[in-house]
Amino acid sequence: MTPCITIPISIPKNTPLPKPTIKEIISTFLPTEWPHIDPEALAVTYTTGYANTNCIVSRPTPQDTTHSEPLKVFFKIHGPLDGEIEVFKHLVPTKHEEAHLCYEYGQSGLGAKVYGFFQTPDGTFGRIDEFLDARPLEPADVEDAGLRAEVARAHAVFHAMTPTQLRRNSIRGYSDAVMPQLARYYQMDKLKRLANEGGVNLDELVDYDFVSRLRKVVDRLDSIGAKGGWCIHDVQLRNVMVKNSPKLDESKVVLIDFEFVFRNYRGFDIGGHFVQKMFQWFDEENHIADCRPYMDEEKRHFCEEYAKQWNETTGDQDTGEQVFMEAELGMMLAISFEIHNMLCFMDQDDDKDPLNLLALNKMFGEFVSQYEKLGLIG
Incomplete structure (x- = not known):
């Protein structure tokens, strides 16, 4: 060690x-x-x-x-x-x-x-x-097919790693841990009050039953045979560095920030990467990025490149379509991670920063629309 x-x-x-x-x-x-x-x-x-x-x-x-x-x-x-x-x-x-x-x-x-x-x-x-002579990944970068493929391959290699020292947890470890906490925040008056004091109404979010919906997401992931990997979890774009002068045949990107690495459905990081394109957490004027979301064809291209690299690393025969389905479901796990952490911050530190609240509402909207898109209602 x-x-x-x-x-x-x-x-x-x-x-x-x-x-x-x-x-x-x-x-x-x-x-x-x-x-x-x-x-x-x-x-x-x-x-x-x-x-x-x-x-x-x-x-x-x-x-x-x-x-x-x-x-x-x-x-x-x-x-x-x-x-x-x-x-x-x-x-x-x-x-x-x-x-x-x-x-x-x-x-x-x-x-x-x-x-x-x-x-x-x-x-x-x-x-x-x-x-590292590199710069953080920007939203426009993933609209370039070549760089998008590099990011996909980097995640596939990381997820398939076999770290010698990390504790190997159950693939359901994340959902088992986060759901009781989200249940605790359900209908919490303190959160509604803080949001209103910050000028943003979060009543619908606080009254939303994330737990029952996350159970459906996890059950669907299991039903399609979704695979696990060593996920980074904190997949904001600035945790991908783009090299300024990469050497020949060297990857142009480097992943950083491994404080939250543990085993999870690999779709968590992939779907999380897709949704994080729309956020810029360290901007002092707006945490919501001024850019278009990931397009479906871009997501599918990412997943195709991911599957090729995953198969090369592991010997599996996964398809891009399989990875895409996992990512679409994993996106909701990734959104729940951000929502949980932000609600936790509100509860512990009485946070009512309007920039955080607006980003939180945006995350909530992404969860609801994705849940409906995948036909999980009912």
Whole structure:
């Protein structure tokens, strides 16, 4: 398993990391050139994270010599709630397991290499990863057939992985965990009040019986022989990186963010990818993307490419149509994941941000329309 090194330093909780601290940590794993860098010469760029501290750290290019260690790394500090929504705590990987999964993914050539995994005396975990010369996937990217196929193949390979350290849960683990929680939020007056205070009416959503409908979705998935895989779950588009200068015969995309990886119906991630095209969670003006939804022909193309790669990896003989049917049902599981997490956030933190509420209502509309489209009513 990827060794975790204890580093005897203190990491500030509410202020940026001092450059000498950053240098000291990186030098633990890159001990040849990084220890000799003046910490004040480092360039540190912070990136957006939900519960993490993420930053890109660059050192100056040597003037007179070639360099054997990277000039730029990705530095991540795991937040205390990172990947630990209580209802999924028994399913998601521990920080050690996630680090090892990232290490295996990087060693395969599919993802960023992990240079090191560390822990501080107060129990804070962090990682130093290879910096990817890449940008987040945009909605317009998946309208390009070539790039869409790359994303499909990347998901198929990931889902078919055989991680050496992750706990193997039942394929129904997600639905068994989320349905009692959605039942708890059913008709909750507090949620209606918070939404109204935020200027958005969520009464119909809160009074909607997700549980009975999700049971039908899961039963239908089982009836068609839907397959499982190691799903990422957090499949927002920004968790797919598009390389700026890929090498010849190398995949143009890299999947990132494995804090919620556990076994589920593979259609969850595929359907989730389809619906996430319409959302931009970190935009400060609107969480709903200004774009058209995934078209049916684009979904079918994605599923065809996915099936080809899945079969090549596993030796199965799945068809694109089979994967498409699983994805259409899996989409509703993926939407329930977002709805649950947002209702949980409302309940715990009294959230009434109108941007979140409008996106939540949009998610609800997607669930209802998909449920009706698949003829599951009744």
